[in-house]
Amino acid sequence: MAPVAVQARAPAKIILIGEHAALQGCPVFATTLGLYCTVQVRERDDDQIEIQLPELQIHRQYSTGALLDYVREVRQRWVCFRNDPQTHTFIGVRGNDVDHLVKCAVGEVLLKLALEDIRGCTLRVQSSIPLDAGFGSSAALAVSLSAALLRLFKLSPQRHPLQPLAMRVERYQHGLPSGIDHNTCLLGGMVERRREAGNRFKMISWPESTVHLQLHGIEIYHTGAARESTGHVIAATRHQLEGRDNPLLASMHNCAERFRTLLQSRSPAPETLKALVHDYEAALECLGVVPKAVVQVIRAIEAAGGAAKICGAGALSGDQAGALLVVDAPALPELAHYRRIDAPLAVGGLEVQVQ
Template sequence: MTIQARAPGKIILMGEHAVLHGCPAIATALGLYCTIKVQPRGDGQIELQLPDLNLHRCYTFQTLLDYVGRVRQSSAQGFAYEVATDADHLIKCAIGELLLRLAPEDWRGFSLRVESSIPANAGFGSSGALAVSLAAALLRFFNLKPPRHPLEPLAMSIERYQHGQPSGIDHNTSLRGSTIERRPMANGSFKLISWPKSAAWLQLRDVELYDTGPARESTGQVIAATRYRLEGPDNPLLESMRHSAERFRSLLQRPVLMPETLKHLLRDYEQALECLGVVPKKIAKVIRAIERVGGAAKICGAGALSGDQAGALLVIGAPALPELAQFRRINAPLAVDGLEVCET
């Protein structure tokens, strides 16, 4: 028996950073995938196969439970160190988190293989897709079913081991697919709205997506270092981001293509991200070149505090611009379907 679960990546179209301060955010599922395969083992061991990282390891149940316990009790500095230096950190935490939901007599060994085409630490939702696909595969393997064992809260718990305090839009976009809005409610909670695929396909049909390379810092580190700039009553930077996100939401509902409006919104939000301090100078220079030829661009995701790379870059109106040749073009469809699970 082999259980396979596959979940797509994502990009945040509008609302990153501001979403953690009560603003709406809109993300769309991206046709790059994390695929998990789980098979039973008879020796009671947990085998991890990570060919993308050239990594092959075996663990006992207790080793993974001890690891999760240590991470839970670590300081912020210790947590950041584990995320940055341990290649299979998130997978070990995910398995440990699931084991905590099982009685010891129900534990059984398995082999787990992870393959992903999603760039890591670059705003494409690699950890969210891993959390969703891994949670789905293991829930199926251990025959844990909703409503007692819902998938989404488990995926959220796994994401916390990577980002600390995630907004939830990453893994929910991978889970649901298409285009997702995280919209704040008056009581301080939020709701998730699934948009039809046509919303992204129309207004974003001419955009290009690039990978500028992984950021030096994790998403959690970038957020922790910059969130104070969005705090306080009537914060002008936050209000600017909120205004752009609301206008972008309205744009997606329009039945006609409006590329100039899209460019204007991308420029405004990109300027806010630069004021926040999450766009490296090298990337900002490329964006200025795009704007000089009448185009627009913004980073998608947390960005970076240092270095020359900031992950995902969304571009419109700058075909064959020489400055973009240094980055990897991501040729993948937007608003794809979400999680898929099968058993063979």
């Protein structure tokens, strides 16, 4: 028999170097962060899917048939977006439903079941990961919820691997993600995504000792949720990094390769790290994804001898851009307006328990 209940949890993540450029095939580096999305799923004896999202004050119920129809429609809209990746076509994929990602994950798993095996379940999601802020809230949810549902319905990991399922669900949230987010949440630690021959990509796990050696002393802040979704920001800006010999993309690629060289060093190099963070932040500002209010805080950090960059897609408008990575900055009044994230880096990845 299938397990009666399953609990799964996955950590947050932040991108260290490589956001946006990763979508053009450049290397990207990310690490997990000790904030978690925890999902509990339990069998029901009917065909209803009960969704509980207490942080969002959401408690809804759908039939399995309704969620199958929902995800089939989203699949078709995503294909339209893939063929014409514009802001308006992405809006058709993402929609406005608060529980959109949850419905997509459930629907995708239901599609894998034989008709006679389809049944309902109750699921509850609790998360300490900030939303719309570059901390990987959707990736952690896609990984943990997909893993829990696969285990609940006793689907073989050989025939139904988790990684491509989580990637599909992430596409419904972000459009054309690089894959670094959900792979980092899944694998844990620090992860590099690098292109190999034949336009294939490899995920490389870096040892925890490297993180502690080269990233010792960095601080993470939350500037507030971005006004636009990650997918919206990417759809609106990706054209700026397209084309051969693109100077902005070349600058970002160079930073990523320099970061890799830093990680290979056996001695800490804080000044090198600050220079890399400064240079990549400058590129992100050229891309137009760092609001003026956040830029002003970063200039204050630099004037005090430190460096900082946003982590993730950023924002097109407003005063907030999500995650902010800070290196070697004293206590500044400008930073006091932001929430400091007191959580360890490079924590373990997905955990699943049958209850």
